[in-house]
Amino acid sequence: MKISYNWLTQFIHTDKNPEEISEILTGTGLEVESLEKVQTIPGGLDGLIIGHVRECWQHPNADRLRVTKVDVGSGEDLQVVCGAPNVAAGQKVVVATVGTTVYPLEGEPFKITKSKIRGEVSEGMICAEDEIGLGKSHEGIMVLSADAVTGAPAKEYFNIKDDFLFEIGLTPNRADAASHLGVARDLAAFLRTSVSLPDVSAFNVGSNDLIIPVEVRNEKACIRYSSLSVSGVEVKDSPEWLKEKLQVIGLRPVNNVVDITNYVLHELGQPLHAFDADVISGGKVIVTNCPEGTPFVTLDGTERKLSAEDLMICSASEPMCIAGVFGGINSGVKADTKNVFLESACFNPVSVRKSSKRHGLKTDASFRFERGTDPDITVYALKRAAILIKEVAGGEISSEINDIYPSPVPSFKVSVTYKNVDRLIGESIAKETVKEIVRALGITVISENADGLELEVPAYKVDVSREVDVIEEILRIYGYNNIAIPCQVRASMNYAVKPDREAVQNQIADMLSSNGFFEILSNSLTSSTYTEVPEKAVQILNPLSSDLDTMRQSLLYSGLEAIAYNQNRKNADLRLYEFGRRYEKTESGFSENQRLAIFITGMKHTAQWNHLSEPSSFYNLKAAVDAVIKRLNIPGLTEEAFESAHFASARQYRKGAKPLVYFGAVSKSVLKKLDIEKDVFYADFDWDLLLKAIKKNKITYKEVSRFPSVKRDLSLLLDKDVSFYQLKQLALRTEKNLIREVSVFDVYEGDKLPAGKKSYAVSFLLQDEEKTLTDKQIDSVMNKLILIFGKELGAEIRK
Template identity: 65%
Template sequence: MKISYNWLKQFINTDKTPEEISVILTGIGLEVESLEKVQAVPGGLEGLVIGYVKERHQHPNADRLSVTKVDVGAGEDLQIVCGAPNVAAGQKVVVATVGTTVYPTTGEPFKINKSKIRGEESSGMICANDEIGLGTDHDGIMVLDADAVVGSLAKDYFKLNDDYLYEIGLTPNRADAASHLGTARDIAAFLKLPVIKPDVSAFKIVNKSLPVEVVVEDATDAPRYAGVTISGIEVKESPKWLTEKLAVIGIRSINNIVDVTNYVLHGLGQPLHAFDAAAIKGNKVVVKTGLAGKVFKTLDGVDRTLFADDLMICNAEEPMCIAGVFGGAASGVSEGTKAIFLESAYFNPVSVRKTSKRHGLKTDASFRFERGTDPDMPVFALKFAALLVQEVAGGEVSSEIVDLYPAPVAPFEVELAYKNVDRLIGKAIGNDMIKSIVKALDIQIVHETTESLSLKVPPYRVDVTRDVDVIEEILRIYGYNNIEIPTQIRASLNTSVRPDKDTVQNAISDLLTANGFNEMLANSLTKAAYAENIDEAVKILNPLSNDLDIMRQTLLYSGLEAIAYNQNRKAADLKLYEFGKVYSTREDKYVENQRFSVLMTGVDNAAGWNVKAKPVSFYNLKAVVDTLLSRLNVKDYTVEDTANANLAYGLQYVKNGKVLVDFGAVAKVALKKADVDKEVFYADFNFDVLLNLVRKNKIVYQEVSKFPAVSRDLSMLIDQNVTFQQLKQIALRTERKLLKSVDVFDVYVGDKLPAGKKSYALSFVIQDEEKTLTDKAIDGIMQKLIYNFGKEAGAEIRK
């Protein structure tokens, strides 16, 4: 959501800077994702001053050039060569001094340098409108009024007001804050200031020459519907102040009537719709459902087939608008419109949300209606909009305000106990503080005792219906940062013998974080393009967007999106891990599994003066996987080639018929889906299986042996289909007690070997915990290994 600082200050009188307001908003739960300065014109007229042309002479070497002497204040006169035909002595002009960058209406910005033009020195530029972005006129220089102050800044003369734009990450529950008024309410509550609402006292009904009858057939989906007609208007371009207000928040000007509805929408949070009064057949507006199968053309020119539950705004003969979502092409305001019917309503959020979803229409109006608007706002917004329409388009109010509101929405009644506030906040902030914050939040205290408050919460706060919601609001305004961290922590001892999920997860996190990994947390909602099997995907019936329409089936794409985001911001070397759940449907049942992922990309170590950068490889990831399993004391698993379709190559560890982990290099097709152009290595752990194995393990301390370990090597020729895992298992079966480890340290495949053969060099660590091994004992073990390698794997020992 975009909020303008200057616009915000129309609702609250504060001298807080944009940066201070940004900190306040984030602190009270309206997180400011970005703060950007917005200039009224490019460059903000920086470096431009008002000058006075003291002298003007013909250039000695050019017929169309003039040499001028210009006073720019502080006793400084500049000689400037000017090519404008209308320059003359005695004029007040705009001067771009040396070093200034000017931003023309068309073309690229350029810097003013001291130069010689046809032999005459020039120290600046006398500006035309289009040369500084103030218009398109280039017939001559700008000649200012005689009262312009020499030496003053041009931006002050033209009264340019720079603005600041907040990008706020609005959470779905905060529909009340989806406007400048709503945002101002929160700031006012924090600063204990009043909210300034527009003055609508000037609204008056001039005549009743254009009455429109309104009939609401479905009061459930349209609890409140209001409207008024304005005749004698002129549809044209909006005035500068209005277009600038909308432009700051990224809204393109359409015409003065549509711009007023957008201004009220973003200002007060109340969506409006303007109908061409001439299109309202029978001078009758009917709000109803039940038009299933009828084709309706919306403002974007698309024919849409209506559903039975679509709430429609109709005239006496046909539909004109999809209520709360989108207007119709036949009833919209055009240049020929002379009178309008202005609609302001409160629609059922569920009805609007379903209609918006069915037609795939997401508009600023539906965004607010489907989350819940203020049912007390329609008439006030209508009066404010009518005054604005008369200001920018002329005309007069030509009917009574129709306001059909048969069952007013009641405030939420909440009982709030002081002790619960203190308990949930974790600090006693005092009853007076609680009451002051409650009042600042526009919550009415109906009755109070020494122990509790009886409250009425305004209906525009659709997310505050229980005492815990009110407590959250109190804490939000009081300030999370004002809750001190306690010096003592009380906790009960965990007497569980088996490690629980959190214990295992913390052990994994500690190990990875200590080795340079960062933990990430991603949304469980994702897009269908990432589905491994779309038929088994858990689909969202009412998704927020097309990119969040299914529950994720893998943690891979969450990680790849994080990698893409960081790589696009020049952070290419990443080590990430995530704990999360994946979802699927099988045999009409929902299945939820706990997973754990590790991702690595970029370089393993940065380049230095004495070391070269080393790219991450498959073996870096394998080392992490093996270290994690060793830390959790998970052993005796088998190694197989991965069957994960998202991996180009890799391995999987299997125990008791269940896959512990799949890991390897991510396939290019998966990388392309997430717009990642670097190689990524990924490990996917089945955390549920891993947790069960850890719970069965008993890690027993064993004293470090006092007797030395002995290392021996063997080089052998084997068939290419024989794996290291097979050789390792043969070795461990051959010597169960004294053989401590088996590793491969060299592999060779080439034309110097027989066809179908490869060479492996293995190292063995042998140790007796009770005595020093003799050469005879060691040789005996090695002979048994050589024999069994030959017998079971067809190995030939190489000398």
Template identity: 55%
Template sequence: MKISYNRLKTYIAIQESPEEIGALLTGSGLEVEGIEQFESIKGGLKGVVIGEVLTCERHPNADKLSLTTVDIGSDVVPIVCGAPNVAKGQKVIVATEGSMLYPVTGEPFEIKKAKIRGEVSQGMICAEDEIGIGESHAGIMVLDTDLPNGTPAAEYFNIVNDFVFEIGLTPNRADAASHLGVARDLRALLRREICMHSVDGFKHDNESRIIPVEVADAADCPRYAGLTISNVKVGPSPEWLQNYLKALDLDPINNIVDITNFILHDLGQPLHAFDADKIQGGKIIVQKLAKDTPFVTLDEKERKLSGEELMICDEQGGLCIAGVFGGKGSGVSEQTRSIFLESAYFSPDIIRKGSQFHGLKTDASFRFERGTDPNMPVYALKRAAMLIKEIAGGEISSPVIDLYPQAVEDRVIEVSYANIDRLIGKKLEKSTIKEILESLEISYIGETEKNITVKVKPYRVDVTREADVIEEILRIYGFDNVELSENLQSDYLAEHPSKDLNKLQLRLSELLASRGFHEIITNSLTKPVYAEKSGFLNPAHNVEILNKLSEDLGVMRQTLLFSGLEVLAHNINRRQKDLKVFEFGTVYAKTSEGYAEGRKIALFMTGDKAAETWLEPSKKLSFTDLYAAVELLLEKLGISNASTAIVHEAPFDYALELKLGEKILGTAGLVQESLTKLAEVKQEVWYAELDWDLLGKKASGLKKFQEISRFPEVRRDLSLVIDREVSYDQIKKVALKAGGKLLQRMGAFDVYQGDKIEAGKKAYALSFYLQDTEQTLTDKVIEKTMSRLIQSFENEVGAYIRK
């Protein structure tokens, strides 16, 4: 949201610099993300002045150039000029040496001292297009002015200089979505009064064109105001209004539309102007229209109505999607002579539905769907009508129509002084509390020794309970003004787990990053089509969003797979094909018992293991690379008892399923080609998704450093012949049980299946690493341990040892 520094100064007396105001606003919760300088003419005509041509002679070395001397106030300088209309005695615009010009066309350039055909030139006499104020290049500008030589051109042309705050407005602060709203916060911060522009002079000129209004549902439209202005002249807006809009990065359209935009950004009240001659039947009806009714909006697109959006209609159909977007048939054009001006308060829910359904986000819908001030419509309407009459002429040809059957009441909230002290962390004087609240237009209506009762105006849609009032006190008092006490304490709403999952997550992220992985953070919203076409997700379990931003972001994700595949596709399409990424994220599902969510870790690997070099060719990433990363995570968390089983089910071509007891820890494998293509990935993807909630519960904590044993480690190898159905995981479980505390680790360094062993068998070559941390292992102890291992393999998995 953009806010003009100059415009704020019309509401409140500001002596502080833009930077100081920005710091104040940020400290109070209206974060100023940037401050930009606005100039109605780029460059602000710095170094450009009014000058007077004292002499003008033909250039001795060029027929089409003139030698002039020009009085620029501080000096008389020689200038070579190529304009045909330059003459002695003229008042002209001079760009002095060192000034930067921004022409209408072409690149900016700096004026430098130069020699032109052998003659010195220390400046330039300018045409309109050369300083960016017009299109003409027929000749230099000749002024009719008595201003002294050396007067800055910016003063002559009334150049506007402003500073524009870019405020990152949070969704709860709808009240601050205007210059008035920001000024209200400054009033509380600076303890200065706001100057509201008076509408006391408003009156209607006649009642020659009254357009009646009917509201079908007061719940959707609690307040609707309007009036008619006849004999207006639609045309360009005055310069001050155009500059105001340009500073806010808005394009001026015409005086009527520009005034409605001015009021919207000034007061936070959206208005809409209808061509009164296009209102069929001479009546406005606020209602819903039937589903699938066609309606052409101002962007000339035909849209089918949902039947749930509120419409502004005449007797023949829709004129406008209320609070969202106008219709093409009723908009203001150059031919418009009479307008009906609308100013309303709509239910935020009804506007949000219409905006989301049609995918239309406008300045008006932004404010209406967050909540506007129900007490503002009539004031804004009168203010706009007076401006229209001043700028576009005409007469106000109807009294104000104001349909407001049930007024929106102020909210009454009781606040405990004890809670103020507890939540702020500092005891504030009651007089300070009262002063802050009154500066925010939150008035006292009752007080006891322990409590206060306050009344909050409805434009503060975010202040509905005691904690909200206390937050208002704190943000104006200043977070930085709350000192940290020597005995700092806090209230906690939930007990803390024994393990710090955030710390665990950070350490695992660092571990993966050290192995070449990049972390991604993706949107929890995803496409419904993934569940419909995946073959392993149930569309009935989708958690559907009521206020969808779009159909492509219509449901909460059931898996991290597709959001990660979209990241891979984005990078692969930009020729980054060798990728290793991970994500900690939440998945969601709708169940028979309600809604469920869980946290997951996802690992993605695709492409080559390393770039091709002259030493060795590139090598594709494989399952072993993925599983090594999974094992690394489990080892880091101290989880060594996970069992595995091979699975062949979606979303994998083949995978290993990891379990802790009967609970599934996760799965790792090759993603089915049909699913990668669904996300537009055209290469193999290795994927693992682990249950972070379960990992967090079962983790024995981060692995600690320990002293390296002084006693040597011993390696022994065995070659086992086993049935093909026996997995390495089964062998590992047997070994860990039989090897006891002496078996530190084991590994497989060869696997053989072929004609040198009997059919249905396979051979594993295994290495076993034995170590005693208290003494050197003897041959007797080693042989005893290996014999125990061999016996266990023979008895439990039917193995025999190859000699």
């Protein structure tokens, strides 16, 4: 939310500068995320001076130029060459002195330098209004009134003030602060001063020539509806002061009537809507619900199907506006509008929130209505807007205010005890201070006794309805920083569960990051189009959008979205990992499971002059998976093939009957969904199961053997369906004592082998920890392996 410093000071008189106000607001819970200086006119007229033209004569070398002597209050006149036809002695003018940067309406800014123009020295520039951003005219220089003070800064003469923009991170519970008035109230409470509201005493009804009756049929959704008519308006561009107010806070001016409704919204926090009164068919407004599926075209030109739950502002024959959310394409104020029907209402927050979510529409009005607006300000805001419309668009107020308020919203009655104030704040606060703060917040003290206060909280403070809420309000204004930090901290000893989840996660994260992986963090909300098992999907009741309507069942698609995003920006060689949760429905409710996902795509490394790069492969992923398993020291895993629609080919490790991790190449059909052309290799760890496996596994130290190891190789001819994992497990079972490692260093398949066969070149590392191995022992082991490979795997030894 953007708040203008100059606008804020119209509500509250203070000598605090913007930086000080920023600290105060942040301290009271309205966190100022940024403070930016804003110039209402580019350059702020800095360096421009009011000058007095003492002399003016024809330039000796140019028919269209004049040479002038200008007094700028420095004690020495400046000689300025000027090309304007209207320059003359005796005038008060605006002068840009040497060194000043001028910001014209069109073209780039330029700096004034001392120069010679057709042989005559020029020490500045006498300015036209378009040359300094004050207007569009370029017919001649600006000639000021005779009482302009020579030597005075031009910004003072034109009353140009720099503004400061507060960017406030408004929390959802602070609906009361969603305006300049709301922020001013907090600031005034802290400074113990008053807020000055704009005067609406000039409001008067000129006639009753344009009475538009209103009927509210859904009083639950429409709490209060206030309206009036203004006739004879002239829709045109807004005056500069109004444009500047809106532009400073980032709004684009539309026309004078619409701009006033936006101005009052950001001034008072009360959304308004202006209808073209002449297009309200039947001359009547009905606040009701339309039948399910009713077509309605909104201001953005989109046709929407209405829900029967959408509250609509209708004419006698058709819907005109989604209440509190968005107007219809035909009902708004247009260039030829002459008569305006002005609405100021208070709608049920739940109703507006559901309609806003249902249609995917977020507006300044819905932002405020769905958090709760002040039901007591509708009439005041209506008067304020009507007066301003008359001021900027003419016309007259042509109906009395029609205020429909069948069930007034009561103020909150809250009891507060001093004992609970001190207990929750953690420090004793003087009773007089508590009462002072309460009154400064606009809360009425109904009665009091030695123990506490009976309070009446105004309806606009929608989040202050309990004692604890009032105490929070007191603490905000008293100041969090004023609460002393105790010298002692009392805490009980707490023994962490072994293994420590965070410590283990950090170990693996450090290891992966050290090996060139980057950690990503994705949203747990994803699109329902990515759902793997629809009947187990956890749907969001009020999704932010159709792309975020389901809790993810896998980390696969969020990682692929990150890959697609990077590849579209020429960053295709990626190694990523993510710790996150997946969510599913179960028979007993819902479940969530912690996962670790690893992604590899693109080239293994960047090509250099002395070596070529090569694409990443399944084995790069397997190396990363094995590194995680090895780092956590989890033995006894079973490897086998894994089939899934998400994988072109994959393997999995099991711990007993449970899959610990599955990994492989993502299928082309999945990659095509996200327009990813390069291969992606993906691993998904069950992190919760990993932690349980660590807990059951004791890490022991074994002394390094002082006896040498021996390496022997075999070349084996095998059936194609025999995996290296089978061969390795068979070798380790056959010789448990001496074989330390089994690895494959060559695989061959081709026309030189019999059909259906492949060749493995396998290396065996043997070692005895008690003595040096003899040739006889080694040969015995190798012969035993050859026999068992032949018997169980049908292997033949290749010579």
